[in-house]
Amino acid sequence: MVHNHGRPGVCVCVCVFGCCSWWADQLNDQGYDPSSIYFKCTHFLEVSMTLATSKWNRNILDDLDINPRIIHYAKRAGYVSACSILQASYSELQQKIGIPPIDAEHLTASVAAHVLPRQLSVWEMCSSVTSRLTxxxxxxxxxxxxxxxxxxxxxxxxxxxxxxxxxxxxxxxxxxxxxxxxxxxxxxxxxxxxxxxxxxxxxxxxxxxxxxxxxxxxxxxxxxxxxxxxxxxxxxxxxxxxxxxxxxxxxxxxxxxxxxxxxxxxxxxxxxxxxxxxxxxxxxxxxxxxxxxxxxxxxxxxxxxxxxxxxxxxxxxxxxxxxxxxxxxxxxxxxRLMLIRTNSYIKLNKTVLCNKNRDKSSQWDASHTSKSEGNCKTKTAVEYNVRLLEVIFCPWLGQESCSFVVTEKGIEGITLSTPDSY
CATH class of the missing domain: 3.40.50.300 (P-loop containing nucleotide triphosphate hydrolases)
Known part of the structure; x- marks a missing residue:
C-alpha cells in the first residue's frame, strides 16, 4: 500500500506494471521494444523510492519558480527540503506553514515537478520512438x-x-x-x-x-x-x-x-x-x-x-x-541470437600470397605484409566449418536463420546447396 496523502501528483503508481503485459503485446505488434517501457517505469519507481538520499534533504526552495511569499513562510516553518514537503499532507502544510490550501497544492506540485522525472504516458513513449529502426x-x-x-x-x-x-x-x-x-x-x-x-x-x-x-x-x-x-x-x-x-x-x-x-x-x-x-x-x-x-x-x-x-x-x-x-x-x-557450429564443411577458394623473397604465406597473415613488395596471388581450396546463426527471439523479427563461415576476411554468408559441401 502506497500512501500519498491525497496527492495523486506525487504518488507511486503501482498499477502501471499490471497493464505492462497487455501493452507489451501491442508494442510488439507495432515493432516497438516493450523492454524500454518497462525500464522507464522501473526508473520512475527507483527515483520515487530514494526520498532519503542527500539530494532530497537539501534546501530546494530557492530553486522553485513560485510566489516568494510561499517560500518565506515555508523557510520560517522549516519546510525547505523536497523530502519534508512531499512527505507532508496538505493539511499539515497548511497548519505548520500557515498558507491556504491552494498555495499548499502549488508548493507540492512545484517541488514534485522539480525533483521527479517527467511522467510520460505509454502513448508519449511510443510517439518519441523513432519510426525508422537504425x-x-x-x-x-x-x-x-x-x-x-x-x-x-x-x-x-x-x-x-x-x-x-x-x-x-x-x-x-x-x-x-x-x-x-x-x-x-x-x-x-x-x-x-x-x-x-x-x-x-x-x-x-x-x-x-x-x-x-x-x-x-x-x-x-x-x-x-x-x-x-x-x-x-x-x-x-x-x-x-x-x-x-x-x-x-x-x-x-x-x-x-x-x-x-x-x-x-x-x-x-x-x-x-x-x-x-x-x-x-x-x-x-x-x-x-x-x-x-x-x-x-x-x-x-x-x-x-x-x-x-x-x-x-x-x-x-x-x-x-x-x-x-x-x-x-x-x-x-x-x-537473442545463437551461433552454432554444425557438422558440415564447405570448400571455398582462398587467396594465397607469395613473395619472391619469402616462402608462401596465407592471406591470413597478409596484414603484416606490405602491398608494394610485388606479391603474386594464387588460389587454393580450403575447407571451412559451416556455422549457423539463429534468431531465437526479437520483438520485430521472426525466427530466422542463416549459414556462414569464418574466413581470413571475417564472417561470410554461404548457401549449403554448394556441391562441395558435405
Missing amino acids: HITTGCRQLDESLGGGVPVRGITEVTGESGSGKTQLALQLALHAQLPPSSGGLGKGVAYICTESQFPAVRLQQLIYHLQDKHTQGPKTFTDNIFIQHVSDMESLVDCIRYQLPHLVPSRQVGLVVIDSVAAAFRAEDGAEVNKTIPLQTLGYRLHQLASSYDVAVVAINQVTAAMGKQNLYGRTGNITPALGLSWANLVTT
Whole structure:
C-alpha cells in the first residue's frame, strides 16, 4: 500500500506494471521494444523510492519558480527540503506553514515537478520512438537480411553460442563496421569493448582491418583509434564499469556501440561463493537499457551456454544447450541470437600470397605484409566449418536463420546447396 496523502501528483503508481503485459503485446505488434517501457517505469519507481538520499534533504526552495511569499513562510516553518514537503499532507502544510490550501497544492506540485522525472504516458513513449529502426551492418549481406538490416540500435542484443562458434568474430566485425559512415551501414561512431574472458584479440582485429580497408575506402583512417578497451575480471567490476565509466565515455568519445565479451564470464567467476547474483545482473541489464535509450547506442552482450539435462524446448528451439545466466538475464534481453557450429564443411577458394623473397604465406597473415613488395596471388581450396546463426527471439523479427563461415576476411554468408559441401 502506497500512501500519498491525497496527492495523486506525487504518488507511486503501482498499477502501471499490471497493464505492462497487455501493452507489451501491442508494442510488439507495432515493432516497438516493450523492454524500454518497462525500464522507464522501473526508473520512475527507483527515483520515487530514494526520498532519503542527500539530494532530497537539501534546501530546494530557492530553486522553485513560485510566489516568494510561499517560500518565506515555508523557510520560517522549516519546510525547505523536497523530502519534508512531499512527505507532508496538505493539511499539515497548511497548519505548520500557515498558507491556504491552494498555495499548499502549488508548493507540492512545484517541488514534485522539480525533483521527479517527467511522467510520460505509454502513448508519449511510443510517439518519441523513432519510426525508422537504425542498424549496424554485420558486413555480411546474408546475416543482415536475416536480422532485418543488421544489429539494431535498440535495447540489448545478446549473441550466445558454444566456444568457437564465432561470437567474438561477429563482435569484432561489428566494432569495425560501426565506425563506417551511415551510407555504408555504420554509425560513424566509436566502440566501447569490455573484455572479461581474456586479452583483447588485437592480432585478429588487424587482420580484419586489412581486408575491410580494401572494401571500404570511406571509413576512418585508423580504426583502432576509435575502439576503447576495458578489461574487467569479476561481476562487481563489470557492473561498476557500466554504471560509472560508460556514462562518461559514451558522450565524450562519441561511442555508438558497446560490446561486452562476455557477460557470463564475469558472473561465473563468482560461482562457489555465497553471492546473490540476481540483483547485480538486473542492475547491469537496467543500466545497459538506460544507456542505449539515453545515448542511442547499440549494446551487444556476448553470452556463453550451459549443458541442459535432456532436450530443452525454450522459445521454440529444442536442444541440449541453453544460454547461461538463466531467465533472470533472458528477461532483460531484447534480441537473442545463437551461433552454432554444425557438422558440415564447405570448400571455398582462398587467396594465397607469395613473395619472391619469402616462402608462401596465407592471406591470413597478409596484414603484416606490405602491398608494394610485388606479391603474386594464387588460389587454393580450403575447407571451412559451416556455422549457423539463429534468431531465437526479437520483438520485430521472426525466427530466422542463416549459414556462414569464418574466413581470413571475417564472417561470410554461404548457401549449403554448394556441391562441395558435405
